[in-house]
Amino acid sequence: MSTDNTTTKRLLDLNLTRNLLISLAVLVLGVLLLESTDRYTNTQLSSLTYYAIAAIGLTALTGLNGQISLGHGALMAVGAYTTALMLDTETPLPFPVVALAAVVVTSVVGFVVGIGAARLHGPYLAGATLALAVALPSVALYFKGTFNGEVGLTVASPRPPEWFVSFIDAVSGEFATSSKYVAYLGLFCLIVALFFALNLRRSKIGRHWRAVRDQEVAAEIAGINLGRTRVQAFVISAAYAGLAGAVMAVVVRLAAPSAFTIVLSLSLLTAAVIGGLGSITGAFIGAAVLVFLPPWVTSLSTGSGLSDTQAAQMSPLIYGIVLVLVMLLAPGGVMGTVTTAWRRARLRRLHPATPTQKG
Amino acid sequence: MLTLSNLTTTYGPVRALDSVDLTVETGRITAVLGANGAGKTSLLRTVSGLVRPASGTVTLDGTDITGAPVESMVHRGMAHVPEGRGVIAELTVEENLRLGARGAAKRPSDAPAPVRTLDDAYRLFPVLGDRRNAQAHTLSGGERQMLVIARALLSRPTLLLLDEPSLGLAPRIVAQIFDLLRTLVADSGLTVLLVEQNARSALSIAHTGVVLNLGKVVVTESAEVLRNDATLRHSYLGF
Amino acid sequence: MNGDIQKLVNILLNGLTQGIVIAAFALALVLIFRSTRIINFAQGSQAMFTTYIALTLLNRDFPYWAAFAAALAAGFLIGALLERVVIRPLEGGMELNIVIATLGLYVAIQALAAILFGSDYQSFPSPVGVNGFQVGDTNLALTPTSIFILCTVGVVVVGLTLLFQKTQLGLTMRAAAFDGEVSRILGVKVSHLLTFGWALAGLVGAVAGILVASGQFIYPSYMETLIVFGFIAAVIGGLDSPVGAVVGGVLLGLVNSLVSGYVASGLVTLAAFVLLMVVLLLKPGGLFSSAKTRRV
Numbered sequence: 074m075s076t077d078n079t080t081t082k083r084l085l086d087l088n089l090t091r092n093l094l095i096s097l098a099v100l101v102l103g104v105l106l107l108e109s110t111d112r113y114t115n116t117q118l119s120s121l122t123y124y125a126i127a128a129i130g131l132t133a134l135t136g137l138n139g140q141i142s143l144g145h146g147a148l149m150a151v152g153a154y155t156t157a158l159m160l161d162t163e164t165p166l167p168f169p170v171v172a173l174a175a176v177v178v179t180s181v182v183g184f185v186v187g188i189g190a191a192r193l194h195g196p197y198l199a200g201a202t203l204a205l206a207v208a209l210p211s212v213a214l215y216f217k218g219t220f221n222g223e224v225g226l227t228v229a230s231p232r233p234p235e236w237f238v239s240f241i242d243a244v245s246g247e248f249a250t251s252s253k254y255v256a257y258l259g260l261f262c263l264i265v266a267l268f269f270a271l272n273l274r275r276s277k278i279g280r281h282w283r284a285v286r287d288q289e290v291a292a293e294i295a296g297i298n299l300g301r302t303r304v305q306a307f308v309i310s311a312a313y314a315g316l317a318g319a320v321m322a323v324v325v326r327l328a329a330p331s332a333f334t335i336v337l338s339l340s341l342l343t344a345a346v347i348g349g350l351g352s353i354t355g356a357f358i359g360a361a362v363l364v365f366l367p368p369w370v371t372s373l374s375t376g377s378g379l380s381d382t383q384a385a386q387m388s389p390l391i392y393g394i395v396l397v398l399v400m401l402l403a404p405g406g407v408m409g410t411v412t413t414a415w416r417r418a419r420l421r422r423l424h425p426a427t428p429t430q431k432g
Numbered sequence: 433m434l435t436l437s438n439l440t441t442t443y444g445p446v447r448a449l450d451s452v453d454l455t456v457e458t459g460r461i462t463a464v465l466g467a468n469g470a471g472k473t474s475l476l477r478t479v480s481g482l483v484r485p486a487s488g489t490v491t492l493d494g495t496d497i498t499g500a501p502v503e504s505m506v507h508r509g510m511a512h513v514p515e516g517r518g519v520i521a522e523l524t525v526e527e528n529l530r531l532g533a534r535g536a537a538k539r540p541s542d543a544p545a546p547v548r549t550l551d552d553a554y555r556l557f558p559v560l561g562d563r564r565n566a567q568a569h570t571l572s573g574g575e576r577q578m579l580v581i582a583r584a585l586l587s588r589p590t591l592l593l594l595d596e597p598s599l600g601l602a603p604r605i606v607a608q609i610f611d612l613l614r615t616l617v618a619d620s621g622l623t624v625l626l627v628e629q630n631a632r633s634a635l636s637i638a639h640t641g642v643v644l645n646l647g648k649v650v651v652t653e654s655a656e657v658l659r660n661d662a663t664l665r666h667s668y669l670g671f
Numbered sequence: 672m673n674g675d676i677q678k679l680v681n682i683l684l685n686g687l688t689q690g691i692v693i694a695a696f697a698l699a700l701v702l703i704f705r706s707t708r709i710i711n712f713a714q715g716s717q718a719m720f721t722t723y724i725a726l727t728l729l730n731r732d733f734p735y736w737a738a739f740a741a742a743l744a745a746g747f748l749i750g751a752l753l754e755r756v757v758i759r760p761l762e763g764g765m766e767l768n769i770v771i772a773t774l775g776l777y778v779a780i781q782a783l784a785a786i787l788f789g790s791d792y793q794s795f796p797s798p799v800g801v802n803g804f805q806v807g808d809t810n811l812a813l814t815p816t817s818i819f820i821l822c823t824v825g826v827v828v829v830g831l832t833l834l835f836q837k838t839q840l841g842l843t844m845r846a847a848a849f850d851g852e853v854s855r856i857l858g859v860k861v862s863h864l865l866t867f868g869w870a871l872a873g874l875v876g877a878v879a880g881i882l883v884a885s886g887q888f889i890y891p892s893y894m895e896t897l898i899v900f901g902f903i904a905a906v907i908g909g910l911d912s913p914v915g916a917v918v919g920g921v922l923l924g925l926v927n928s929l930v931s932g933y934v935a936s937g938l939v940t941l942a943a944f945v946l947l948m949v950v951l952l953l954k955p956g957g958l959f960s961s962a963k964t965r966r967v
Binding site for chain 2 (some may be wrong): 680839843845846849850853854855858859860861949
């Protein structure tokens with residue numbers, strides 16, 4: 074028994090180390106990207122960080138635990154508004170504290186919703202979260218005093234601290250603007266989110282999630298509490314959405330209802346689906362598509378003669394079509410298709426003489 | 433009337449039917465017997481088109497119907513009473529019957545039909561007439577069996593496929609139903625392919641008995657021989 | 672009439688009219704759910720699209736009834752097309768995939784409408800007047816348009832009931848919805864009926880879309896709240912009961928109107944959400960579902 078424990082411990086350490094290394098690698102990659110690209114791309118990369126954070130949370134919820142949510146845009150709004158409100162003072166708390174607060178608040182909201190959602194499946198859950206997504210913005214509009222209605226709350230650009238300025242100067246000799254600082258904040262949050270997600274995947278919690286998704290009855294018999302697992306998954310994904318909202322608030326410098334429509338929730342879902350439900354790499358891929366595809370599509374459209382407003386609609390049109398096509402042709406998304414193809418190739422290499430299955 | 437030739441049906445790696453050869457003679461009752469999992473239900477499902485066979489053919493009155501869509505079968509004069517009876521529980525007795533009658537639309541008008549109209553069905557099974565507006569799920573097992581037989585007969589079939597009609601029914605009711613089958617065949621020339629676990633009852637009305645084991649045909653004999661040969665009975669039929 | 676009573680009467684009338692339209696939309700959802708066990712999230716976008724088709728014809732001086740009929744026909748065809756091309760290949764697969772597919776259609780159709788017809792608010796006419804009736808010296812919140820809406824939905828409900836209960840087609844549709852395999856054995860062409868179910872739902876949805884638009888302004892996302900309300904109404908009614916859809920719709924309309932009138936109009940969607948959660952948690956099968964308990 075004790076050998077079991079030490080082996081397990083060692084494996085855990087191995088996994089932790091591995092995940093730490095991956096996270097650090099992504100961090101280094103992020104820094105390289107930020108320092109070697111222009112300002113515009115930096116802004117895009119900033120957007121990428123919060124979309125990726127939200128997508129990771131959503132892909133874990135839907136891919137690992139099987140729950141679908143159309144309300145994560147609204148949850149991002151909770152994080153964003155919390156952040157905006159907390160930063161709206163003379164001496165704001167440091168961003169990590171504010172972000173943590175946003176995560177906590179959104180998790181609480183996620184908990185409440187999750188308790189209701191835990192008993193729902195598939196389309197019922199989708200419909201209920203859709204109703205939430207439609208209802209929540211109206212709360213912001215109703216309490217005009219606190220949330221400033223349609224206009225929303227502006228977020229002041231944070232001043233980059235001295236050590237950051239020196240760091241950037243050392244790395245690339247550039248001057249650290251607050252936009253760059255904000256991009257790094259996003260990157261940092263993303264790394265933290267990534268690290269947690271990597272650990273979650275392999276952990277007992279992750280396995281329980283998958284068990285509940287795949288074989289409810291068997292999981293229950295095995296002693297896994299279905300409701301608790303579902304609520305847990307919902308809360309954790311809400312935490313991610315809250316963090317994403319916090320980052321979004323400082324990057325976009327605004328928290329307003331118009332930014333958190335159903336289209337946002339559906340975009341997040343699109344990102345998770347395109348990348349491959351349940352895959353962290355997929356979440357990155359999906360977020361990248363979300364950030365880099367629309368401007369390209371819009372410029373292509375205006376180039377072909379569509380008006381500006383029409384061109385702006387091309388992105389959601391493509392999202393919708395892509396969602397349908399992915400479901401019809403490659404429901405596993407990019408990572409799912411890649412994994413299946415890789416597995417098939419491996420199988421073929423290991424068993425070259427196996428005939429194709431009959432019937 | 434019905435010929436199965438080298439019929440093989442697979443579900444993945446499992447061979448539910450393995451090179452089955454079987455002939456159902458017109459105007460006779462052919463009983464397909466065997467233990468659970470022997471392939472009896474798969475046989476009926478393959479014949480009626482719910483499942484595509486991996487190889488082999490099914491021929492009905494000279495026409496190859498292998499792989500033909502199941503929806504076309506009632507028009508060809510084949511009625512299938514599936515495993516579990518197939519009562520549509522949320523519909524009323526009369527609605528179930530009307531669905532059956534609908535299947536007679538494309539049948540030639542000279543097709544033998546002991547049950548032509550709903551009233552014929554109610555005359556044959558008075559209990560159905562009493563309960564005609566009741567939802568089908570309120571019927572007892574025996575009443576449901578009568579309902580699905582009547583429903584099948586309303587489509588004016590020449591061939592009736594029955595999947596374990598005696599399942600879950602009291603012996604008295606089983607006897608009633610089997611008596612009815614015997615009468616229908618004798619009076620109207622109906623052909624019946626009867627799948628049963630209750631070999632004794634099935635053999636009491638059948639002309640031919642076919643025993644399946646693990647998807648293969650192990651015995652094809654006249655029912656009389658099967659009834660009287662104790663060794664065969666003990667080996668394959670458990671009585 | 673006493674001011675408070677007048678207010679209450681108007682709130683109830685508003686609620687009734689709103690509710691009837693929600694009911695019409697909920698009916699479309701129920702039609703599809705009954706036959707395919709799918710909740711079609713794209714239903715609202717389809718209805719919006721067919722309304723725009725009607726508007727295009729109206730702007731070219733086609734008579735109202737021609738435009739109305741064209742919208743219905745378009746709704747029928749689009750519903751059938753979507754079922755054959757998108758839904759059929761996915762049927763029997765993972766439920767999540769179908770949900771995502773209908774969501775994709777929802778987004779795509781809405782964006783397409785914005786591209787083809789523009790995102791600006793456009794006014795959609797009503798075939799009858801939009802001014803409230805006067806009883807003595809009080810203005811009722813009942814207009815000829817609301818009567819038109821009530822009558823149209825009434826015709827739809829009666830038509831559907833007759834179809835399902837009195838015709839053979841309706842019988843086969845119900846049979847196919849309850850037990851597809853047995854129906855096939857009985858010779859019913861279930862796959863054709865599935866397509867027909869979606870086509871019919873598209874038609875009913877088209878009716879709802881036009882009714883909502885009557886005398887109002889339309890824009891590509893104008894059906895969005897109705898999708899949510901329709902879903903809630905259908906759930907309250909017990910997703911496979913047409914009667915339930917109507918009752919649920921009227922109930923929700925009344926609740927919405929009461930909240931709007933007595934609490935705050937901005938909190939209507941929140942109230943509706945709360946109502947939905949209450950129903951889903953306490954009586955998940957809805958108020959009118961059949962004997963079998965439903966897994967939500």
